Amino acid sequence: MKSNHQYSKAGNFFIDHSQPTEDEIDAMTPAELANFLSSNGVNLAELNAETAQIQEHLASQILFSQAGKARLEKAQSNVVDLSEFSQEQLIEELSNKYGRIEDIPLAARNFKSLSREEWESLYTDLILRDK
Amino acid sequence: MNSGKPPDFDKLFEHRGGFAMAYAKLTAYAITVINKRKGPSKNGCIIGGLDAQELVKHALSRLVECESLEDGEAVYCLLRRHIDNYVRTIQKQKNHPTLVQISTSGYEEGSSAIAEPEDESAQTPAETSEQKDENEFHKELLVQTKEKFEPQSAEVALIDLVIEGWSERSELAALMGVTTQKYDAILKKVSRAALAVKDQLLKKA
Secondary structure, three states: OOOHHHHHHHHHHHHHHHOOOHHHHHOOOHHHHHHHHHHOOOOHHHHHHHHHHHHHHHHHHHHHHHHHHHHHHHHHHOOOOOOOOOHHHHHHHHHHHHOOHHHOOOHHHOOOOOOHHHHHHHHHHHOHHHO | OOOOOOOOHHHHOHHHOOHHHHHHHHHHHHHHHHHHHOOOOHHHHHHHOOOHHHHHHHHHHHHHHOOOOOOHHHHHHHHHHHHHHHHHHHHHOOOOOOOOOOOOOOOOOOHHHHHOOOOOOOOOHHHHHHHHHHHHHHHHHHHHHHOOOOOOOHHHHHHHHHHHOOOOHHHHHHHHOOOHHHHHHHHHHHHHHHHHHHHHHHHHO
């Protein structure tokens, strides 16, 4: 007795062979291609008319992405290495400038925590910017 | 990639007759992928409703992630892979998400057994039922395809041999007692008939 799975396998075998392979598509002449597309509801002439707009849209998408990447790279290259300073040193210098920790303009910068990263960021913005 | 300079897609796909020809052939490829993978299941119906051109546009939009757009043939092959992977992902998507118990009061005895299924590849009753439906669909497809030919014809003989599990070109040609060229012609005829039946059955569903 044949298993039910065998019917699926056989069905897919014929469906797979009903379609041109990658190589067969590559070897199609423009007329054959137009015929294949047309039998699947796609008009080659209409499709060709759209390609200029598609190219333009794609080029602008890529340029936009490139600009974003360039901006990110620039921002990363501007990062100042403060690893040689301890957190206490950073706080001390900030306190020297503003008198007390409480007077450091934290709220204006959406200060959310007292993490090392935040102190470094404050130091870069408030101390190094003026140097 | 030359930053700040818009890519010249006609030059990139020059070896394939320019962008318009590459786009048309990618659309043809997307059609074949859809035709092969559409089916009676929920995911198969979603695939059947896909638009080949939109699929190509989606693949093209992913070129923004590409590190280099120098090698046109590599880009073309990547686009074909994007098309195939997108449809394959829909086909394999689980309709019934795995439910995992979230603990709200620390460890409870037996909770680990619920969080880690014994056999991850085990099919759920829903998946088994879907596979049965798929098998029934193909059984009907083959029956109706056979009806399009004479009972004693080479076409019907080929369908029976494939159902028995034969799939090698040379073996099938030998079993049918025909040359491989003749076999190719018969296969093409049967495959086209099968695709027409598949479309009819999917329309009815």
